[in-house]
Amino acid sequence: MKCRTLARLSLRHRPLLHPAVGGTLQVRAASNLSQRPDSTHLSFPGALKSAFTSTLKFENPETRPTLPTYRVVDQHGVVVDQSFEPDISDEKVIELYKNMLFVSVMDLIMFDAQRQGRVSFYMVSAGEEAVSVGSTSVLDHEDVIFCQYREQGAFRQRGFTSRDFMGQLLANVRDPSRGRNMPVHYGSKELNIHTVSSTLATQLPHASGAAYALKMQRLRDPSAKPRVVAVYFGEGAASEGDFHAALNIAATRSCPVIFICRNNGYAISTPTLEQYRGDGIASRGIGYGIETIRVDGNDIWAVREATKKARKMALEGGGRPVLIEAMTYRVSHHSTSDDSFAYRARIEVEDWKRRDNPLTRLRKWMEAKGCWDEVKEKEARDSARKDVLKAFSEAEREKKPPMRAMFEDIYEDLTDDLKSQMKELKDILDKYPDEYEVGEFEGGKESLSK
Amino acid sequence: MQREILRRCATRSVGPIVGLKRCYSTHPPNARLNVPIDYGTTPLLSHNSQSALKSTELPPEIRNGTTKKMNLFQAINDALGIALAEDESVLVFGEDVAFGGVFRCTMKLAETHGTERVFNTPLSEQGLMGFGIGLAAEGMRPVAEIQFADYVYPAFDQLVNEAAKYRYREGTCGRSAGGLTVRMPCGGVGHGGLYHSQSPESLFTHIPGLRVIMPRSPIQAKGLLLAAIRSNDPCVFMEPKILYRAAVEHVPVGSYELPLSKAEILKQGKDVTIISYGQPLYTCLSALQRAEQDLGISVELIDLRTLYPWDKKTVFDSVRKTGRAIVVHEAMVNAGVGAEVAAAIQEDKDTFIRLEAPVARVAGWSIHNPLLFERFHIPDVARIYDRIKSVLSY
Numbered sequence: 001m002k003c004r005t006l007a008r009l010s011l012r013h014r015p016l017l018h019p020a021v022g023g024t025l026q027v028r029a030a031s032n033l034s035q036r037p038d039s040t041h042l043s044f045p046g047a048l049k050s051a052f053t054s055t056l057k058f059e060n061p062e063t064r065p066t067l068p069t070y071r072v073v074d075q076h077g078v079v080v081d082q083s084f085e086p087d088i089s090d091e092k093v094i095e096l097y098k099n100m101l102f103v104s105v106m107d108l109i110m111f112d113a114q115r116q117g118r119v120s121f122y123m124v125s126a127g128e129e130a131v132s133v134g135s136t137s138v139l140d141h142e143d144v145i146f147c148q149y150r151e152q153g154a155f156r157q158r159g160f161t162s163r164d165f166m167g168q169l170l171a172n173v174r175d176p177s178r179g180r181n182m183p184v185h186y187g188s189k190e191l192n193i194h195t196v197s198s199t200l201a202t203q204l205p206h207a208s209g210a211a212y213a214l215k216m217q218r219l220r221d222p223s224a225k226p227r228v229v230a231v232y233f234g235e236g237a238a239s240e241g242d243f244h245a246a247l248n249i250a251a252t253r254s255c256p257v258i259f260i261c262r263n264n265g266y267a268i269s270t271p272t273l274e275q276y277r278g279d280g281i282a283s284r285g286i287g288y289g290i291e292t293i294r295v296d297g298n299d300i301w302a303v304r305e306a307t308k309k310a311r312k313m314a315l316e317g318g319g320r321p322v323l324i325e326a327m328t329y330r331v332s333h334h335s336t337s338d339d340s341f342a343y344r345a346r347i348e349v350e351d352w353k354r355r356d357n358p359l360t361r362l363r364k365w366m367e368a369k370g371c372w373d374e375v376k377e378k379e380a381r382d383s384a385r386k387d388v389l390k391a392f393s394e395a396e397r398e399k400k401p402p403m404r405a406m407f408e409d410i411y412e413d414l415t416d417d418l419k420s421q422m423k424e425l426k427d428i429l430d431k432y433p434d435e436y437e438v439g440e441f442e443g444g445k446e447s448l449s450k
Numbered sequence: 451m452q453r454e455i456l457r458r459c460a461t462r463s464v465g466p467i468v469g470l471k472r473c474y475s476t477h478p479p480n481a482r483l484n485v486p487i488d489y490g491t492t493p494l495l496s497h498n499s500q501s502a503l504k505s506t507e508l509p510p511e512i513r514n515g516t517t518k519k520m521n522l523f524q525a526i527n528d529a530l531g532i533a534l535a536e537d538e539s540v541l542v543f544g545e546d547v548a549f550g551g552v553f554r555c556t557m558k559l560a561e562t563h564g565t566e567r568v569f570n571t572p573l574s575e576q577g578l579m580g581f582g583i584g585l586a587a588e589g590m591r592p593v594a595e596i597q598f599a600d601y602v603y604p605a606f607d608q609l610v611n612e613a614a615k616y617r618y619r620e621g622t623c624g625r626s627a628g629g630l631t632v633r634m635p636c637g638g639v640g641h642g643g644l645y646h647s648q649s650p651e652s653l654f655t656h657i658p659g660l661r662v663i664m665p666r667s668p669i670q671a672k673g674l675l676l677a678a679i680r681s682n683d684p685c686v687f688m689e690p691k692i693l694y695r696a697a698v699e700h701v702p703v704g705s706y707e708l709p710l711s712k713a714e715i716l717k718q719g720k721d722v723t724i725i726s727y728g729q730p731l732y733t734c735l736s737a738l739q740r741a742e743q744d745l746g747i748s749v750e751l752i753d754l755r756t757l758y759p760w761d762k763k764t765v766f767d768s769v770r771k772t773g774r775a776i777v778v779h780e781a782m783v784n785a786g787v788g789a790e791v792a793a794a795i796q797e798d799k800d801t802f803i804r805l806e807a808p809v810a811r812v813a814g815w816s817i818h819n820p821l822l823f824e825r826f827h828i829p830d831v832a833r834i835y836d837r838i839k840s841v842l843s844y
Contacts, residue, residue: 144588177621189623194587197619199611205577206612209584209592216590219566220538241604245577252572253581409618410658412628412682415711415759 067282069294069327072301075356077364084301087308090371096137096300097362097372098380099156100129104359105384106152106162107332110169113392114336119169121183125150127298127331130358131262132232133157134303135324139230139311144210145193146203146231149184150262154232158191162387166395173398173442178405200237204246204259207231208321211250211257215319228314229257230307235325236267238281247288247321256319258310259285262297264330269343285323297326298358301365331357400440402447422448483740483831487696487732494716494735495667495699502669502700507708517700522693525668525701526555526633529675530593532705534563537591539629540679542568544578544595552597553635553694579605579632583612586629586684593679599636599688600648613684614659628682631675635691636664637729637780638819638828647819649728649781654686655758655790661710662757664688664728668701673708674755681710690729713761715768719750722774722841725765725791727754730778730829737834747842757787762794766801773806774841780828783813807844812837 035043042050072081086093107124114122125132132153136145145154155165167174169183176187177195187195194203194210211229218224237243238261250257261281265272278284285292291313295302303326310322329352333340340349366372403425407418414422426448429436438445477485489495496502499517520528533540542559548570550557560568571578575596582592596602602609609632617626638647654662661683665671671689678685716731717738724734731753738749750768754760769775775795777788788811795809796802812829819827 175621176623177619180621181619185619187620187623189620189625194625195620195623197612197615199607202580202608202612205580205608206584206587208577209581209586210588211584212581213585213588213590216539216541216566217588241574241576242580242608245572245574245580248572248574249577249581253569405621409621411661411759412617412626416762417759 061278066279067294069296070302070306071296071299072305073299073361073365075361077361077368093366094371096133097366100133100153100359101380102384103129103152103156105381106165106388109388111336119183121336123149123184123335124332125152127352127357128262128264128328129153130300130303131297131326131328134300135230135260135307138304138308140227142192142225142227144229146207147193147196148233148237149196151232155186155193158193162391166391170395171400172395173401175401178401201233201240201242203231204233204242205249207257208246208250208255211255212253215256226315228311230260231257232260232262234267235261235263235272235281236270236275239275247290250321251289254319255321256314257321258307258314259321259323261325262328263325264328266330268334268338280325282323282325290321290323292323294325294327297328298356298361300358300362399442402442403445404447404450483835487736489696492732492735494732495697496669497699499700502702508702508706512702512704512706516703518703519698520668520701521695521698522668522671523553523555525672526675526689527557529672530556530559533676533679534559534567536705539589540591540593541585542593543571545573545597546570547595553691575601575605576608579608582630583608583627586627587616587625591629591679593631593633596632596634598646599634599650600645602634602650610657614657618659627684630684631678631687633687633689636688637690637692638824639692640824641821643821644818651688651757652781652786655787661685663710664757666728666731666753667697668699670708670755672701673706676705677707677710692729711756711759711761713764714753714755715750716753717751719748719772721747721749721772722776722838723750723752723768723772724776724778725752725754726778727757730780733829733831734778734834737831738838740835741838749838765791766798769795769801770804773804776810776812776837776841778812778829778834780814782816783811784816786813788813807841810837810841
């Protein structure tokens with residue numbers, strides 16, 4: 001990308017020109033690696049321990065075995081990892097199931113609400129509930145989470161209530177972003193989840209930086225609780241430059257961060273075949289020197305086991321990144337602005353819904369264990385539905401955030417420019433009262449004159 | 451840098467390029483306007499302790515303290531050292547900063563403060579910017595370096611969509627990227643060509659949420675950089691690299707800040723106001739000194755210091771007094787900082803009625819910085835001098 005002509009010139013000239021100021025240049029530490037005569041291995045600074053070969057052979061990705069997918073429970077709810085023992089009580093398992101169920105019930109209701117024009121936008125996470133709920137369930141509450149946007153399960157698992165969801169979706173006074181963000185751009189200070197932004201993959205280097213912050217804070221105060229960062233992203237976002245940047249810097253700075261990729265086969269209409277030609281996202285982690293695993297994303301137990309171990313690894317030896325690629329299928333449309341049957345067959349989707357779904361898989365496991373049945377299922381569904389509908393209608397009746405919120409939080413304090421622009425808007429509203437509807441905003445137009 | 455250029459010319463005259471007739475720093479024999487800036491005597495730098503300590507913006511304990519002679523890179527190094535020593539949440543990183551930086555701004559910082567706090571990043575501007583934003587959002591005070599302002603564009607998305615909007619989108623969650631400061635060397639250096647000369651400040655002044663700062667001297671560099679690092683808003687701190695070695699002055703020892711979003715009147719005058727920032731202030735001073743001699747006028751010179759949010763009051767007050775305004779900057783004229791300043795001057799009712807002439811802009815042409823033609827591109831003394839004359843004779 002760059003020519004560093006000037007930099008190199010400066011370096012060459014400066015010590016000669018300004019010995020007093022520049023001092024002598026430090027000799028690069030790596031230069032004491034030298035290539036010994038008749039060595040069988042490469043000792044160049046760029047690659048150590050590479051054996052010489054006299055066979056001219058290019059590495060062919062197709063001849064490499066595809067990375068395996070770890071699963072604990074199969075499609076019928078039967079345990080296949082014989083070493084597996086559930087680490088939580090039946091009650092806790094039911095809690096996880098109910099959180100997944102809540103998200104899927106909320107998805108159905110809000111998708112329809114958008115179709116009726118009662119909310120401007122929505123994105124469901126159907127088919128991917130186990131990835132977000134499962135991974136978050138084994139993180140510490142103090143661990144910091146960054147999301148893409150299809151991780152409602154992470155918020156639910158951390159304790160987001162139906163009221164919290166609806167406040168954000170309907171942008172009322174309870175919306176933390178004060179009516180500035182599109183729906184589904186949740187965030188929570190108490191739950192240690194950073195606010196979602198629409199820009200794909202930008203959260204990945206943030207997660208590396210935040211993980212470095214946690215590491216430095218712990219160096220400063222060794223009695224502080226060890227914490228990691230978990231960051232979610234789709235396989236499409238992994239094509240962004242920020243994915244590359246984030247994994248590379250996390251590896252070189254030894255950051256305690258878990259990268260969790262939801263590989264659901266599609267980025268809007270683009271199938272993975274047009275997204276990449278390598279072995280998914282997992283194969284890339286190895287290239288960055290990051291320990292990596294591919295898991296069955298429809299198996300909440302596999303997600304939990306992998307994330308639990310990843311968290312432990314991330315904190316070892318001063319910190320290091322880990323990559324988890326969770327294989328799933330995006331059962332629903334990309335968003336309410338998308339009709340996915342324009343680019344994929346209905347039958348394919350129906351197959352996934354029916355045959356392999358994270359909810360049914362856990363339900364089968366629970367039923368086999370005897371802690372769940374048809375009656376409980378119906379009760380749970382009804383209760384989730386009532387909960388969402390009640391919060392929805394309450395949220396609709398709440399006031400919108402004050403208009404003043406549009407000028408605040410650009411800077412820490414309102415600048416003079418912003419104060420005068422706020423006044424200018426107020427003057428317009430005063431002069432043309434019939435042109436604007438301001439009644440739904442808390443405090444009406446008066447919030448602009450404070 | 452100026453000395454380096456001179457030295458390179460000298461080297462060249464005995465080197466292989468013997469045919470080169472004119473070095474960058476020489477000037478035509480009869481020139482009386484476009485002579486090189488003499489940083490050794492310019493009144494814009496404090497050549498002794500007394501002048502360095504007289505500013506009322508400095509806290510009393512600093513004004514009663516001592517000074518040390520520093521050039522611009524040393525002043526930045528001094529500020530970074532103070533910031534690292536004062537606050538454990540400060541981190542300094544970028545490409546090649548660990549050994550001292552390609553412009554020596556981070557000399558000895560890694561040795562003094564540890565490689566955990568002063569470190570190299572992989573060569574990825576978007577990566578190191580995103581990394582800095584993540585650090586800031588978790589309560590640290592990262593100072594990220596972009597090696598040349600010309601290479602900030604890969605990080606543009608992170609700066610515009612993330613750093614600038616973090617506080618706004620987090621709302622009552624309260625997180626922000628406010629701890630972030632981004633340093634970048636900018637501006638022409640005589641031979642930087644397309645990708646070692648750019649001044650992209652106006653791209654950042656168009657972004658709500660960012661503070662954009664450019665110092666003109668070592669005293670300013672130290673005070674404004676410390677203010678930027680301590681500011682709870684993300685700051686873009688642009689360092690005119692031609693001044694790194696050229697601008698030398700007495701700098702107060704100790705920790706002090708200069709105010710952000712506050713312009714400084716460098717010279718009082720009554721006939722025309724020149725508004726500028728960074729290196730061109732020296733060119734402006736040379737031009738106005740000549741104009742004052744030749745025309746018997748007096749010119750007021752204002753250093754904006756912070757380019758956004760900028761100090762409108764100081765500028766308006768001055769233009770209401772003089773009735774004439776010229777904005778000077780190195781960056782190309784179209785949609786530059788001058789466009790914003792000129793528009794704001796004419797838009798302000800009380801200032802508009804005092805205008806005796808159209809607000810003028812002297813800036814780079816609307817071209818890329820061409821290696822060979824830089825001396826015709828970046829505003830020089832002759833162009834500023836001529837504009838003073840034409841504004842006065844309007």
